[in-house]
Amino acid sequence: MKTALTIAGSDSGGGAGIQADLKAFSANGVYGMSVITAVTAQNTVEVRSVQDIDTDIIRDQIEAVFDDIQVDAVKIGMLSKPETIEVVIEGLKKYKPSFIVLDPVMVSKGGHHLLQPEAVEKLKELLPLATVITPNIPEAEVLTGLTITNLDDMKKACEKIYELGVKTVLLKGGHLNSEPNDLFYDGQTFHLIEGKRFYTKNTHGTGCTLSAAIAANLAKGMSLLDAVQKAKCYISVAIEHSLDLGHGHGPTHHFYQLYKKELAFNE
Numbered sequence: 624m625k626t627a628l629t630i631a632g633s634d635s636g637g638g639a640g641i642q643a644d645l646k647a648f649s650a651n652g653v654y655g656m657s658v659i660t661a662v663t664a665q666n667t668v669e670v671r672s673v674q675d676i677d678t679d680i681i682r683d684q685i686e687a688v689f690d691d692i693q694v695d696a697v698k699i700g701m702l703s704k705p706e707t708i709e710v711v712i713e714g715l716k717k718y719k720p721s722f723i724v725l726d727p728v729m730v731s732k733g734g735h736h737l738l739q740p741e742a743v744e745k746l747k748e749l750l751p752l753a754t755v756i757t758p759n760i761p762e763a764e765v766l767t768g769l770t771i772t773n774l775d776d777m778k779k780a781c782e783k784i785y786e787l788g789v790k791t792v793l794l795k796g797g798h799l800n801s802e803p804n805d806l807f808y809d810g811q812t813f814h815l816i817e818g819k820r821f822y823t824k825n826t827h828g829t830g831c832t833l834s835a836a837i838a839a840n841l842a843k844g845m846s847l848l849d850a851v852q853k854a855k856c857y858i859s860v861a862i863e864h865s866l867d868l869g870h871g872h873g874p875t876h877h878f879y880q881l882y883k884k885e886l887a888f889n890e
């Protein structure tokens with residue numbers, strides 16, 4: 624069986640972070656493993672508190688996994704602070720996994736900083752190691768200093784992020800008022816990854832789910848563009864059937880059967 628590893632934060636509410644990633648890995652048919660960088664006390668409404676995990680045990684988790692088990696793809700989510708980013712960079716340089724999907728998680732839907740603002744410069748050092756980076760609009764604005772309000776702006780931001788040394792960029796358009804179309808850029812060609820908006824408040828963990836599904840697809844041997852397109856299909860179904868749990872933004876629904884039907888319909 625193919626495998627994927629998530630290096631990310633834990634969400635006690637189960638909708639984002641490590642929990643979303645492991646659910647998405649399972650639903651997409653790969654064996655999931657985890658390196659926990661931070662524990663958040665979180666639900667569908669808010670992040671109440673965060674405890675960063677000591678860098679020694681982050682390093683130990685990375686080494687315990689890679690020393691023993693084949694890792695076919697890595698997904699990176701919440702990294703919290705510069706020291707955490709540094710230890711993750713060291714681990715990736717040591718074990719050189721074939722595929723790295725970097726979700727540059729910065730702020731939760733409720734406005735809680737999941738990455739210290741002063742860690743953004745350190746995060747940029749991780750970019751050259753990534754196969755693909757998957758920023759949302761606000762994250763791309765932080766990385767580029769640009770204001771992004773339409774497709775033209777998205778193109779400029781992709782080019783600017785590409786110049787930071789990353790191999791490919793998937794800029795998610797979910798935060799714009801238009802259809803949730805994402806833009807994929809490999810340094811030469813733009814591909815519009817089209818979506819249809821579902822009018823639901825239950826969008827907790829959508830970014831985590833998308834990036835984990837991309838990692839799972841890469842682990843299974845898909846080409847990058849195919850992995851992105853199929854993951855977009857997965858997240859669309861997961862949002863369409865998202866769950867009305869809790870009092871805030873409910874989670875996406877990781878239900879393989881629903882996704883399978885949609886994929887078969889599209890092919």
Ligand SMILES: Nc1ncnc2c1ncn2[C@@H]1O[C@H](COP(=O)(O)OP(=O)(O)OP(=O)(O)O)[C@@H](O)[C@H]1O
Pocket residue numbers: 639730731732758759760795796797798803804805818819820821822823826827828829830831832833855858859862
């Ligand atoms: N209401 C929606 N209907 C359909 N697709 C959506 C909707 N909102 C977002 N998407 C899509 O979901 C994916 C995740 O994008 P989004 O911009 O929400 O990520 P994010 O902000 O990083 O999420 P989070 O921080 O909650 O994990 C993208 O492909 C985006 O286009």
Ligand SMILES: Cc1ncc(CO)c(N)n1
Pocket residue numbers: 631632633634639640641663665700701728730731732737827828829830831
């Ligand atoms: C742990 C964690 N990672 C990522 C996100 C972004 O959705 C979140 N809310 N919580």
